[in-house]
Amino acid sequence: MNTANTNGTAKVRSRGLEVFYGEKQALFGVDLDIRSGEVTALIGPSGCGKSTFLRCINRMNDLVDGAKVNGSLTLDGDDIYHREVDVVQLRAKVGMVFQKPNPFPKSIYDNVAYGPRIHGMAADQAELDEIVMTSLEKAGLLGEVKDRLQESGTGLSGGQQQRLCIARAIAVEPEVILMDEPCSALDPIATAKVEELIDELRDNYTIVIVTHSMQQAARVSQRTAFFHLGKLIEMGDTEQIFTNPQQPLTQGYITGRFG
């Protein structure tokens, strides 16, 4: 089924991953490898389990009552769902950007500084300033906000808010960044900026992005996984998935026959 998955440099590796929300099974035996230094796009119709899979990687599903995970999911070979894994540490390594921009109702500075503060990453104020500036710079937001760092983050435009959220995520220096439809609430221009940013971040971070837009998947990702009804249908290089899909379901979805 997913023949293209057997790669030695997998950053995140799932084998037989199953997720239940109460009685309802959301994921059925997913085997998937996510390589470092690449953008992996997860596509599929609504309710296909792509977001569920994404939220397994930083154990965000722990916040959902009645969620149960079976099978194996590893980050650098370490079991993410091992009993002794500290969720706090895991989430410092695996950052997340959400569907709707959700900056804290605090200043722009505090938004970015919050993560480094709780993880004790900065020894003094100068170091914290440095982290905040670098993160804003990397997120391509510094030029727009450097004069108003003390203003509220919620006062920015939607696209700026989302880039602030990305800056906030990279401030804790994660290895993997999960993005759950990061552009679905943005206009085309803001979307283009975020996509550009994703492309730039690819060199330093492993990025997994869930998207409803096949064009976006084609634009930003190197590898694409297609989910349908909780199953991984096909996984491969983005170009191959979009030009020469092996599975009829994938073919149907990307040509717009359903979805």
Add this chain to the structure above:
Amino acid sequence: MTESTQLIRSSDTRTAAQIAASHLKRRHAAERRFKAIGLSAVVVAMTFLGLLLFTILGNGLSAFTQTYVKLDVTLSPELLGIGEQRTAEALATADYGGVIKDAMYKRFPAAQSRAEKREVAGLISSGADMALRKALAANPELIGTTQTFWLVADDTVDMAIKGYTSRQTGQEGNRLSDKQLGWLAELEADGGVTRRFNSILFSSGDSREPELAGLWGSVVGSVFSLLITLAVSFPLGVATAIYLEEFAPKNKWTDLIEVNINNLAAVPSVVFGLLGLAVFLNFLGMPRSAPLVGGLVLALICLPTIIIAGRAALKAVPPSIREAAAGLGASKLQVVTDHVLPLAMPGILTGTILGMAHALGETAPLLMIGMVAFIVDIPASPLDPSAVLPVQVYLWADSPERAFVERTSAAIIVLLIFLAAMNLGAILLRKKFERRW
């Protein structure tokens, strides 16, 4: 003409739009009816509120002034019964009442018989000697001189001056005798009667004499009680709300707890009073009538309100904020203390203040723990026996003297001002800290 007859004839085959149009009239009528009913309900409510305020203000505003009588008092050491002594102790125990009586006899020399003398002296309050004592303590040189004092009039005089009781001589049921009324008229003609701001009402404790009765004791008692209520119910209530909303698993036990908290909010407050009596007084042996116990009982009454308001405020914080913080690696407690709680605080504070305002007005549970006692002293600590404002209203409403009628209303006015101030505080807090996403 022909068109209209055609329309009537073809009524069976009307189009959908025509049917909708005929319904439209009824729909508009229903809407107008609903609006009219709503508006009249508001008008009725406002009328009753207006009526309430009108009667209370009408009855109570006059209590904020008090009648004073001007009198030339000769402060002779013989009458004071202190001889040559000028010590503070001697001045404190001197017979000021005798001095005042003597001055009154001199003012109205016509009163000769014992009964007449008693009536003359009865025009001045039995507590008027306080003013003299204060003046002499501050300035002992006044002894031996004659000074003009404005002295607190008796409540019967006060009522007559304010027009609540008849000043017509020879009427049935007059509280003042015909002679007293005559003397009063004489005093008034000389400019010897005036109405001043009733500072006694705001500076002294309760008294059997209406003209000497004050609210200060019960205001202090209320403040002590509410401070204890706040100190106990706010941390407990907020901690409970946070635990139930953010940490507790959702299962049938937490459901049961939630149902019971909602039920507790509806339990009659007198039941909490009985609980307080059984636990705080009988079992723990705390002092009776004390604001400490009152505050604890009121805290029990406040708790469900604060918990429910707190949970609602926590629920209103968007989950995206929790996800954002958790996604950065914040622990559950950090998510709550750094993000959720600050955002929920305005709502929690509003709920708390409303709960406290409710507690301020509670009477029944406090009767159960003995806060209904007649207490003259101003409480110095939450352990001293004390009244609270609503209980003071209850006590004064029960008193037979006519002058307590206006004082009851005055106490209600003060209570309402406190309530309005607290509600205003809640509104301002909400306005100041409310944040939108």
